[in-house]
Amino acid sequence: xxxxxxxxxxxxxxxxxxxxxxxxxxxxxxxxxxxxxxxxxxxxxxxxxxxxxxxxxxxxxxxxxxxxxxxxxxxxxxxxxxxxxxxxxxxxxxxxxxxxxxxxxxxxxxxxxxxxxxxxxxxxxxxxxxxxxxxxxxxxxxxxxxxxxxxxxxxxxxxxxxxxxxxxxxxxxxxxxxxxxxxxxxxxxxxxxxxxxxxxxxxxxxxxxxxxxxxxxxxxxxxxxxxxxxxxxxxxxxxxxxxxxxxxxxxxxxxxxxxxxxxxxxxxxxxxxxxxxxxxxxx
Amino acid sequence: xxxxxxxxxxxxxxxxxxxxxxxxxxxxxxxxxxxxxxxxxxxxxxxxxxxxxxxxxxxxxxxxxxxxxxxxxxxxxxxxxxxxxxxxxxxxxxxxxxxxxxxxxxxxxxxxxxxxxxxxxxxxxxxxxxxxxxxxxxxxxxxxxxxxxxxxxxxxxxxxxxxxxxxxxxxxxxxxxxxxxxxxxxxxxxxxxxxxxxxxxxxxxxxxxxxxxxxxxxxxxxxxxxxxxxxxxxxxxxxxxxxxxxxxxxx
Numbered sequence: 001x002x003x004x005x006x007x008x009x010x011x012x013x014x015x016x017x018x019x020x021x022x023x024x025x026x027x028x029x030x031x032x033x034x035x036x037x038x039x040x041x042x043x044x045x046x047x048x049x050x051x052x053x054x055x056x057x058x059x060x061x062x063x064x065x066x067x068x069x070x071x072x073x074x075x076x077x078x079x080x081x082x083x084x085x086x087x088x089x090x091x092x093x094x095x096x097x098x099x100x101x102x103x104x105x106x107x108x109x110x111x112x113x114x115x116x117x118x119x120x121x122x123x124x125x126x127x128x129x130x131x132x133x134x135x136x137x138x139x140x141x142x143x144x145x146x147x148x149x150x151x152x153x154x155x156x157x158x159x160x161x162x163x164x165x166x167x168x169x170x171x172x173x174x175x176x177x178x179x180x181x182x183x184x185x186x187x188x189x190x191x192x193x194x195x196x197x198x199x200x201x202x203x204x205x206x207x208x209x210x211x212x213x214x215x216x217x218x219x220x221x222x223x224x225x226x227x228x229x230x231x232x233x234x235x236x237x238x239x240x241x242x243x244x245x246x247x248x249x250x251x252x253x254x255x256x257x258x259x260x261x262x263x264x265x266x267x268x269x270x271x272x273x274x275x276x277x278x279x280x281x282x283x
Numbered sequence: 284x285x286x287x288x289x290x291x292x293x294x295x296x297x298x299x300x301x302x303x304x305x306x307x308x309x310x311x312x313x314x315x316x317x318x319x320x321x322x323x324x325x326x327x328x329x330x331x332x333x334x335x336x337x338x339x340x341x342x343x344x345x346x347x348x349x350x351x352x353x354x355x356x357x358x359x360x361x362x363x364x365x366x367x368x369x370x371x372x373x374x375x376x377x378x379x380x381x382x383x384x385x386x387x388x389x390x391x392x393x394x395x396x397x398x399x400x401x402x403x404x405x406x407x408x409x410x411x412x413x414x415x416x417x418x419x420x421x422x423x424x425x426x427x428x429x430x431x432x433x434x435x436x437x438x439x440x441x442x443x444x445x446x447x448x449x450x451x452x453x454x455x456x457x458x459x460x461x462x463x464x465x466x467x468x469x470x471x472x473x474x475x476x477x478x479x480x481x482x483x484x485x486x487x488x489x490x491x492x493x494x495x496x497x498x499x500x501x502x503x504x505x506x507x508x509x510x511x512x513x514x515x516x517x518x519x520x521x522x523x524x525x526x527x528x529x530x531x532x533x534x
Binding site (some may be wrong): 087 | 288291292295299302303306307369370371373374375376377378379380381532533
């Protein structure tokens with residue numbers, strides 16, 4: 001993959017742990033996100049994705065460990081850092097009684113920088129909501145609210161964008177459109193951290209980290225996670241089928257074929273299978 | 284953060300709160316009408332049990348002050364918790380709004396509502412009860428109502444920190460609102476309470492509000508209870524400071 005615009009670390013997470021009472025949400029998480037890359041956080045509900053994002057944003061004070069974003073600490077340097085951060089929470093987090101434009105303007109005004117009106121119109125155009133700018137938010141569909149939430153997160157042109165399940169409940173066409181927008185932003189140097197359940201979205205990331213029970217169980221480029229994956233080899237002999245789960249069929253197939261077979265079928269694990277296996281604690 | 288930047292942010296939050304209020308007509312109407320209905324019921328109740336004239340007037344103005352205190356406190360607490368539950372509070376923080384700006388902005392936005400509410404309640408009190416108030420007396424009671432409304436908003440912000448959802452605001456209502464009924468002199472004179480209760484009453488904001496109103500009802504002016512009058516803004520600043528220091532961005 002040669003998509004990286006610039007080298008250098010945008011986000012560094014080291015030994016991060018956090019609890020909600022007796023529940024361990026994050027356990028000794030280590031991560032590095034390069035500048036200008038799209039980094040996916042993959043995992044089931046309760047894996048710790050939201051907690052990790054909110055810790056990076058600085059909304060949560062972790063029990064242990066260290067987070068650095070653009071060389072700043074989310075807690076100690078929160079006000080300095082936040083003008084460089086864009087955050088799209090899982091819930092739309094919008095003001096239903098205000099218009100689309102008023103919402104974007106309001107969240108931009110907190111940063112007190114840039115050309116307000118032009119940036120608001122630009123971000124509304126980016127998410128294709130310019131024609132609904134004067135409408136109140138409660139009149140929008142769920143997908144439109146998600147687009148508006150994205151517009152609010154990027155209106156101040158942040159260097160790092162943190163998106164917590166931005167495509168949850170969004171139809172496939174809109175999802176594709178979202179990912180096109182993420183790719184556009186990354187191509188201009190924006191670092192994006194995005195959490196998702198969708199495996200096709202994982203493939204669209206430059207790198208992913210798979211989270212399970214608060215731990216990172218794997219982190220790599222998605223296409224590098226899959227090729228080393230296991231395969232299921234099915235062999236037909238005299239009308240009988242035998243199934244073999246192998247770590248690397250290229251090494252193990254000759255041994256399996258010591259007795260000739262009538263038919264051979266090799267089924268590779270998909271990324272989804274790999275993720276599920278890792279989440280379930282398999283090797 | 285410069286003072287100018289902080290003020291600009293406060294103004295932006297206040298303008299947004301006010302725009303939301305204007306957009307939510309039902310909320311606006313309910314918060315205006317509910318206290319008026321309660322005062323009307325109070326009048327009906329007093330008429331039914333046979334109290335007349337001066338006795339009613341002595342209780343009506345303090346009761347009006349308490350109703351403003353109560354309604355404003357509950358509304359502010361619920362709206363703030365709603366912000367937190369919806370995630371907009373967290374988003375405000377992430378987008379650079381500081382706690383002081385948020386609290387000041389809310390105060391600004393809701394002050395418009397509190398002012399309207401105080402005026403309407405005062406008009407109703409004058410129409411329903413034989414208060415015998417002159418212009419200066421009405422101004423005095425309005426000032427007390429308005430200060431109590433601002434104080435109630437600050438208390439609402441403070442208490443909203445302890446509630447994780449709108450439902451959790453309700454247990455705080457008796458906790459924050461019922462003791463003042465007994466300790467402020469609204470029903471029973473503070474002097475007739477046990478010593479410990481008299482000491483506690485000095486930290487109850489409503490006590491100072493009622494003291495000023497009683498001075499007016501006794502035929503004096505609000506300046507006759509200057510100490511109590513000064514205590515109201517002092518308490519407002521103290522509670523506001525606490526509210527801004529403790530404002531949480533998320534649940």
